[in-house]
Amino acid sequence: xxxxxxxxxxxxxxxxxxxxxxxxxxxxxxxxxxxxxxxxxxxxxxxxxxxxxxxxxxxxxxxxxxxxxxxxxxxxxxxxxxxxxxxxxxxxxxxxxxxxxxxxxxxxxxxxxxxxxxxxxxxxxxxxxxxxxxxxxxxxxxxxxxxxxxxxxxxxxxxxxxxxxxxxxxxxxxxxxxxxxxxxxxxxxxxxxxxxxxxxxxxxxxxxxxxxxxxxxxxxxxxxxxxxxxxxxxxxxxxxxxxxxxxxxxxxxxxxxxxxxxxxxx
Amino acid sequence: xxxxxxxxxxxxxxxxxxxxxxxxxxxxxxxxxxxxxxxxxxxxxxxxxxxxxxxxxxxxxxxxxxxxxxxxxxxxxxxxxxxxxxxxxxxxxxxxxxxxxxxxxxxxxxxxxxxxxxxxxxxxxxxxxxxxxxxxxxxxxxxxxxxxxxxxxxxxxxxxxxxxxxxxxxxxxxxxxxxxxxxxxxxxxxxxxxxxxxxxxxxxxxxxxxxxxxxxxxxxxxxxxxxxxxxxxxxxxxxxxxxxxxxxxxxxxxxxxxx
Numbered sequence: 001x002x003x004x005x006x007x008x009x010x011x012x013x014x015x016x017x018x019x020x021x022x023x024x025x026x027x028x029x030x031x032x033x034x035x036x037x038x039x040x041x042x043x044x045x046x047x048x049x050x051x052x053x054x055x056x057x058x059x060x061x062x063x064x065x066x067x068x069x070x071x072x073x074x075x076x077x078x079x080x081x082x083x084x085x086x087x088x089x090x091x092x093x094x095x096x097x098x099x100x101x102x103x104x105x106x107x108x109x110x111x112x113x114x115x116x117x118x119x120x121x122x123x124x125x126x127x128x129x130x131x132x133x134x135x136x137x138x139x140x141x142x143x144x145x146x147x148x149x150x151x152x153x154x155x156x157x158x159x160x161x162x163x164x165x166x167x168x169x170x171x172x173x174x175x176x177x178x179x180x181x182x183x184x185x186x187x188x189x190x191x192x193x194x195x196x197x198x199x200x201x202x203x204x205x206x207x208x209x210x211x212x213x214x215x216x217x218x219x220x221x222x223x224x225x226x227x228x229x230x231x232x233x234x235x236x237x238x239x240x241x242x243x244x245x246x247x248x249x250x251x252x253x254x255x256x257x258x259x260x261x262x263x264x265x266x
Numbered sequence: 267x268x269x270x271x272x273x274x275x276x277x278x279x280x281x282x283x284x285x286x287x288x289x290x291x292x293x294x295x296x297x298x299x300x301x302x303x304x305x306x307x308x309x310x311x312x313x314x315x316x317x318x319x320x321x322x323x324x325x326x327x328x329x330x331x332x333x334x335x336x337x338x339x340x341x342x343x344x345x346x347x348x349x350x351x352x353x354x355x356x357x358x359x360x361x362x363x364x365x366x367x368x369x370x371x372x373x374x375x376x377x378x379x380x381x382x383x384x385x386x387x388x389x390x391x392x393x394x395x396x397x398x399x400x401x402x403x404x405x406x407x408x409x410x411x412x413x414x415x416x417x418x419x420x421x422x423x424x425x426x427x428x429x430x431x432x433x434x435x436x437x438x439x440x441x442x443x444x445x446x447x448x449x450x451x452x453x454x455x456x457x458x459x460x461x462x463x464x465x466x467x468x469x470x471x472x473x474x475x476x477x478x479x480x481x482x483x484x485x486x487x488x489x490x491x492x493x494x495x496x497x498x499x500x501x502x503x504x505x506x507x508x509x510x511x512x513x514x515x516x517x518x519x520x521x522x523x524x525x
Contacts (some may be wrong), residue, residue, distance in 0.1 A: 049519050051420075054424050055423075055424075056420050056421075056423050056424065075423075075424060075426050075478070076426050077426075078426060080424055081424075082421065082424040084417045084420070084421065085417075086417055088415070088417040088420075088421050090418070090435075090436070090439070092514070101435070102425050103447075104431070104435065105425050105426060105427055105428075105431060151313065161328055168328075
């Protein structure tokens, strides 16, 4: 059984009465516990794909399976954790109450979280802030809280939509290492949309490079940098090579820029 | 010098000082004999309130009763219609249109008609108050129940929340600050509604005192009743502000535009 399988998934939106294709026959798969990264230009449908996996949007065609189950079943069984670009914490709830929110939906089902909300808050490094309001936290701390909330119902898959996109470079690296550490302990299958090439190479087991109009996968890369990964992993000789391969994949879609380089440098 | 006064105290002292200066100016103007007949001397108004406070208090009670009932009933009615419009989105436009039309009818014009239909009873006065109070509440509640952000709604979808959980845990808490805005706008309107209803015919009440003073050319008494009406409106507003503070809703500024 695979952790996540996406087969021939298409999506088109109706804009001004016309069907505009957004994703064209996208296929990918992740083993249980693997970390996948989606990278590509804006508007290539990465976030749309993530929302179809989460059963927020229906696909126009193709099949998606999470641990063998269709997304709707996985969602109804509370098997999906989602982290948005904005932390999306409820401002009237404390950190603890925000992390507890998914468990309130599970009340009466007899579900016992393997890690209590308080434990998870400590795991994401927010110990001591249980009773703080989101407005009192920095952007990075809010996103840690959102990650704890996504993990509290111990989902089969963790979906991350540019979770650190709004943070500055230094804070983003910090959060990357935090997420590596947290995932080292939870081993959840994960799929992350990102704009950062380094972030994709550092975090992922598999990177899927997208092209736009319509969105499709042009390169699937297995990242063979050993785990556990940490800061020194970025000095690994494969790191630079993989960054270059992703970069070339992304730039190959911008022939105008590539031509200018040829004019300048022969 | 001004920096020595703490800002909280300054926020109180400034408007109080302004009011005092205005009253002093009026007092001097009337004393100098250059003021028109229709302006009462502030000290005379204060003296009248002091002397007739038992009677005035007695007359204020029915006005407060009408305003209070009108306010509470409009709030319940607006909440009911707001919740219904949340559950059945198709209702929303009809409810808001009906509310807008109702609130665009001049209350002064419709009050006598209502009195002819329903008689000069307490329920008629409460109904007139409701008509003037309900629209700001309705707009605020309907807007508030839609105030959650797009990603908050997506979050509740991923969490497989039931419609009831979505309402109770997301829509209702997001609506609370908006509801208080509506309640603050409506609180002084309830006092106005009660006065209009009493002008239209009642045995007792502040509106009756006002009307009798006007027709009897008792300028000082008229100004005293106006002052008390202002005081009632301000107290109603302050009361809602205290409720808001107790609810904790003022911790969450209205920061999202509904999407």
